[in-house]
Amino acid sequence: MTTSSSERGVSLGMPELPAPAYPDDVRARLEADAREIVARYPDSRSALLPLLHLVQSEEGHVTRTGMRFCADVLGLTTAEVTAVATFYTMYRRHESGDYQVGVCTNTLCAVMGGDAIFEALQEYLGVGNGETTGDGKITLEHIECNAACDFAPVVMVNWEFFDNQTVQSAKRLVDDLRGGATVSPTRGAPLCTFKDTARILAGFPDERPGAVEASGSAGPASLVGLRLARGEAAPARVVHPRDEPEDARPTDTVTEEGEG
Numbered sequence: 001m002t003t004s005s006s007e008r009g010v011s012l013g014m015p016e017l018p019a020p021a022y023p024d025d026v027r028a029r030l031e032a033d034a035r036e037i038v039a040r041y042p043d044s045r046s047a048l049l050p051l052l053h054l055v056q057s058e059e060g061h062v063t064r065t066g067m068r069f070c071a072d073v074l075g076l077t078t079a080e081v082t083a084v085a086t087f088y089t090m091y092r093r094h095e096s097g098d099y100q101v102g103v104c105t106n107t108l109c110a111v112m113g114g115d116a117i118f119e120a121l122q123e124y125l126g127v128g129n130g131e132t133t134g135d136g137k138i139t140l141e142h143i144e145c146n147a148a149c150d151f152a153p154v155v156m157v158n159w160e161f162f163d164n165q166t167v168q169s170a171k172r173l174v175d176d177l178r179g180g181a182t183v184s185p186t187r188g189a190p191l192c193t194f195k196d197t198a199r200i201l202a203g204f205p206d207e208r209p210g211a212v213e214a215s216g217s218a219g220p221a222s223l224v225g226l227r228l229a230r231g232e233a234a235p236a237r238v239v240h241p242r243d244e245p246e247d248a249r250p251t252d253t254v255t256e257e258g259e260g
Contacts, residue, residue: 019064019078027069030054034073037203044074048084050202052091057198061092090201092139097132098193099177102143102156103170109145113166114153118142120167125174137178139194150219151186158197160185 021027033054038047048070055066067081074081085091092100103118104110121140125133132139148154151163155170162173163186176183183191189211192200200206 019068022058022065022069026058030058030069031073033202033204034069038073040203045076048074048076048081049088052081052085053198053202056091057195057202060195060198061094061096089143094130095132096194097137097139098195099137099157099191100139100141100159100194101174101177102141102146104144104146104148104152104154104156105142106145108149109153112152117153117155117165117167117170121170121174124171133178135178138174147222148219150221157183157185157191158194159201160189160191161187163187 022030034047034051037050037054038044041047051070051073052062052066055069056062059066062085064078067078067085070076071078071081086093101121103114103121105114105118118140122128125138125140127133127138127140130139130141143156146154146156146161148161148163151161153165155162155165155173157173157177162170165173173183185191189206190208192206192208
């Protein structure tokens with residue numbers, strides 16, 4: 001005996017309709033920006049990544065309309081655009097908050113407190129991974145390594161660094177973001193909304209006063225390789241070879257700059 005698709009709970013349904021187009025004024029503005037982006041590349045399809053950031057800056061996530069726009073501009077199929085948009089986690093597929101709060105849960109950050117921070121924020125905000133608070137302010141997610149292990153555990157807000165976090169400081173951070181307080185990253189440019197961040201990642205200048213001049217770098221341990229490449233003297237050893245005799249090891253203290 002066979003059963004119908006409806007009896008099995010399978011909905012065949014109608015094919016999904018084509019994505020709606022942007023309103024004429026929005027499309028005209030995005031097309032002007034898109035021409036500027038595409039002109040930077042010898043092959044137009046190479047502009048797909050920044051174009052996806054551009055449409056993300058319009059609605060806060062990459063919509064079907066945005067992917068259709070990218071396909072039209074670059075002469076690609078929507079399937080080709082979708083394949084890229086769904087591959088990279090930096091492109092959001094659903095509505096998200098003004099602030100993307102990412103807690104690093106990779107190995108070092110995790111053992112230094114990242115797992116505890118992420119768990120505490122989920123409970124504190126009442127959201128799960130990738131979910132947004134009811135006020136539309138914060139989307140919480142766990143993220144992979146931010147190459148900031150010197151400052152573990154690290155939290156990022158719209159890709160700006162907040163170093164050496166604790167459960168308490170992370171809770172204060174999200175409270176300030178939701179309350180509209182001025183929040184300053186540990187390093188780098190001043191904080192802006194996710195839509196503004198997406199436009200900057202599309203390749204348009206950050207015109208906020210002091211944003212370009214803002215600086216910040218990796219910690220001293222991360223910069224050792226760079227210093228060696230520049231021909232600078234190697235720092236004193238911090239971790240000694242296992243086969244070195246115990247009595248041959250120096251007893252002086254090594255500072256952050258590698259000087260005893």
